[in-house]
Amino acid sequence: MSTALNDKTTGYEPLIVAFCCNWCSYAGGDLAGTSRMSYPANVRVIRVPCCGRMNPMFVLRAFQRGADGVLVAGCHPGDCHYSTGNYHGRRRLSAFKRLVEFAGFEPERFEVRWISSSEGDKFAEEMEQMTAKIKALGPNRKMRDARWQSVT
Amino acid sequence: MAERNLEQLEKIREVVSQDLLSGRIELLLGWEKGHYWWQSRPLFARSKDDLAKLTWDSFCAVNLSRYLLEELKDHQKVGVLVKGCDSRAFNRLLQDNMVERDRVVLYGLPCPGILDYKLLAAEAGPELKGIAEENGKIVLKTASGEVEVKRDQFLMAKCRECLYPDPVVYDQMLLEPQGKKEAPERFKAVDELETLTPEERFAYWEKELSRCLRCYACRQACPYCSCRECFVEQENPRWQGRAYQPSENFLFHLVRAYHGAGRCIDCGECQRACPVDIPLQELNRKLIKDINELYGDYEAGLDAELEPPLLTYRPDDPAAFSEK
Ligand code: SF4
Ligand code: SF4
Ligand code: FES
Numbered sequence: 001m002s003t004a005l006n007d008k009t010t011g012y013e014p015l016i017v018a019f020c021c022n023w024c025s026y027a028g029g030d031l032a033g034t035s036r037m038s039y040p041a042n043v044r045v046i047r048v049p050c051c052g053r054m055n056p057m058f059v060l061r062a063f064q065r066g067a068d069g070v071l072v073a074g075c076h077p078g079d080c081h082y083s084t085g086n087y088h089g090r091r092r093l094s095a096f097k098r099l100v101e102f103a104g105f106e107p108e109r110f111e112v113r114w115i116s117s118s119e120g121d122k123f124a125e126e127m128e129q130m131t132a133k134i135k136a137l138g139p140n141r142k143m144r145d146a147r148w149q150s151v152t
Numbered sequence: 153m154a155e156r157n158l159e160q161l162e163k164i165r166e167v168v169s170q171d172l173l174s175g176r177i178e179l180l181l182g183w184e185k186g187h188y189w190w191q192s193r194p195l196f197a198r199s200k201d202d203l204a205k206l207t208w209d210s211f212c213a214v215n216l217s218r219y220l221l222e223e224l225k226d227h228q229k230v231g232v233l234v235k236g237c238d239s240r241a242f243n244r245l246l247q248d249n250m251v252e253r254d255r256v257v258l259y260g261l262p263c264p265g266i267l268d269y270k271l272l273a274a275e276a277g278p279e280l281k282g283i284a285e286e287n288g289k290i291v292l293k294t295a296s297g298e299v300e301v302k303r304d305q306f307l308m309a310k311c312r313e314c315l316y317p318d319p320v321v322y323d324q325m326l327l328e329p330q331g332k333k334e335a336p337e338r339f340k341a342v343d344e345l346e347t348l349t350p351e352e353r354f355a356y357w358e359k360e361l362s363r364c365l366r367c368y369a370c371r372q373a374c375p376y377c378s379c380r381e382c383f384v385e386q387e388n389p390r391w392q393g394r395a396y397q398p399s400e401n402f403l404f405h406l407v408r409a410y411h412g413a414g415r416c417i418d419c420g421e422c423q424r425a426c427p428v429d430i431p432l433q434e435l436n437r438k439l440i441k442d443i444n445e446l447y448g449d450y451e452a453g454l455d456a457e458l459e460p461p462l463l464t465y466r467p468d469d470p471a472a473f474s475e476k
Contacts, residue, residue: 013459040228054465056410057383057391057403064399078467091447094472095413095462098442102345103406104354112473122157 013069013134014068016043018127019058021051023062023081025073026118027104039127041133043071050074051112052085056096059110069109070136073126076114086114105142157285162206164326168231168259169203177231177257180221183212189282190269194219208233210267210285213308215421217241218375220251230256235263237310237419239319240453241375244417247456250378260322263304265311274307275299305448310420311340320454321426340419341431342438351369361401363428366394370422371408376455383407396447409435414462415445417453446470 020026026047033098048054053075059070072093080086093112100110111130115123134140157435166184171177174175181204184195184205194213196219197203217238223230234242242258245251267290276299290306292299304312311317312333319325345353356468369375384392384404391407392398409416409432418440422432444450447461447469 043399057407060182060403060406061391064403084465087467088462090469090471091443091462091465094446094470095439095443096410099406099410099413099439101350102342102353102435102438103357103402104350104352106317106350111475112471113475143399145393145399145403146395 010139012135012139013061014042014131014139015066016036016040016069016130016134018043018045018063018071018073018130019051019054020047021053021074021075021080021086021113022047022049024075025123026068026113028073028119029092031117032124033120037120037124039124040131040133041054043127050080050082050085051089051093052080052082052087057098058093059100060143063105063109063140064145065148066136066144067120068140069111069130069142071110071126071130072112073115073123074112076103076116079116104139105140108137109140158206160327161206163262164208164233164259165203165206167324167326168197168206168233169200171231172197172203173200173255177229178227179223179229179241180233181216181223181476182206183208183214185218188270190267196223208261210264210283213266213267213424215241215373215375215419215423217245218373218421220256221311221378224251224255228255228265228363232258233261234254234258234319234322235261236314236317237263237421238418239321240316241419241421243321243453243456244375244415245378248376248378248415248436249461257324258319258322260319260325260327260329262319262325262327263311263314263317264330265307265314265317267303267306268308273438275306296316308420308424310424314450316454322390339437339441341434342441345434345438357402357405361405364401365428366396366400366404367427369425369427371429373421373425374412375417375419375421376412377408379411383411387417390401405430405432405435408432409439413439413451414438414450414460417451422473442472461476 029045051072061069061083067099077086097110101107113126168180180197182190182195182197185207186193192207192209194214195205215238216232276294279295281293290301290303315333315335317333318329339381392404416436420433443461450461
């Protein structure tokens with residue numbers, strides 16, 4: 001992750017970490033790529049087997065290490081390749097999102113989306129939107145590791 | 153100086169000493185007086201002599217079920233005195249497969265609520281020597297005389313907001329049950345925090361959490377924290393850094409609370425154990441409130457047969473993100 005992106009003097013570019021489920025959303029991203037759609041380079045995709053694999057500590061670690069926004073993307077409810085991973089994920093991540101907001105994060109900082117492998121356009125669009133929202137919100141300093149900031 | 157009811161104590165002692173002598177239990181988990189009159193600490197009684205120290209007064213706050221995790225390693229059969237919250241803690245452990253039901257004998261003690269020494273001392277001043285109790289009244293004894301006050305006003309916050317003072321699971325009920333209570337203020341602090349802006353909330357938590365010593369007393373006292381290896385000590389990956397900084401404080405507190413999502417029995421032991429008074433129950437209750445709101449009313453620990461809300465789902469569940 002380049003810290004230069006976050007440097008105010010060079011123009012603020014947010015860093016978005018997107019955890020994408022292997023079977024739908026990651027494939028959706030692939031489709032966006034092979035269809036030559038463009039989406040902001042601010043997004044770093046991390047592949048997870050399923051959105052049921054999401055450990056909430058992944059999200060918090062991303063915030064600690066420089067993320068301005070975190071997105072989790074999985075198959076549409078009913079389409080999870082492990083049948084119920086995203087049904088469980090929906091409950092867990094809903095409770096987690098509310099908790100993170102309760103701690104003082106703006107609601108925009110952490111989002112969850114359902115993107116299928118055929119929705120390359122939706123993938124590109126969501127990445128576009130998330131980046132725009134976070135850009136408008138400005139850099140995230142909450143939960144940033146103090147040692148991380150000093151690396152410039 | 154703080155006996156509530158000697159009659160009750162004698163009755164309890166009689167039953168448990170019979171069971172210890174007959175071998176029905178090898179060990180009894182109860183309470184004895186601590187260093188100060190306003191402290192009652194766990195008692196590990198193996199003999200009739202040990203039981204001489206048994207106490208049942210208004211300071212028996214420590215949740216005893218948590219000690220089963222250790223004691224069942226060395227004893228085949230353990231008896232436990234359970235208040236309402238201790239019994240719900242037992243259900244928590246049972247549901248998590250941390251205890252075997254037939255190796256534990258539960259003696260139910262309906263609980264009138266535990267007194268908060270800080271509140272008593274604030275009322276009576278530092279020379280408070282002890283208290284006496286009768287019919288919902290407390291007599292505060294100081295060097296300069298005695299003052300009578302109403303009991304309700306000196307309960308620990310966690311007890312004022314307790315819904316189930318009667319044991320919900322037991323083998324033998326030793327005293328008269330008193331029925332379900334109301335707790336209208338249970339979510340008040342959470343509601344108030346929710347009305348703040350994100351910035352204000354963050355500032356609030358940054359300040360509160362800045363006191364955290366990371367002593368993990370909150371975890372040690374907690375009946376849902378029964379993991380053999382806790383994430384805070386895990387080496388690989390090392391989730392919890394040891395540095396003293398807000399980032400690590402938030403990580404610990406968010407993850408600790410989240411691990412109780414749909415599991416926390418709201419006994420308030422974490423907050424009571426905390427040496428620096430961090431309002432941990434506000435985080436726990438935020439989760440309880442939201443999960444109830446989103447996925448239906450559920451009280452953890454009430455019924456060990458009911459599936460915890462985060463272990464299940466419905467296809468038409470709502471979601472808290474903007475895409476449903
Ligand atoms: S904080 Fe989490 S990992 Fe640690 S003991 Fe409690 S539930 Fe287990
Ligand atoms: S008991 Fe209090 S100080 Fe200790 S780790 Fe828990 S919150 Fe921090
Ligand atoms: S496999 Fe995509 S959410 Fe489970």
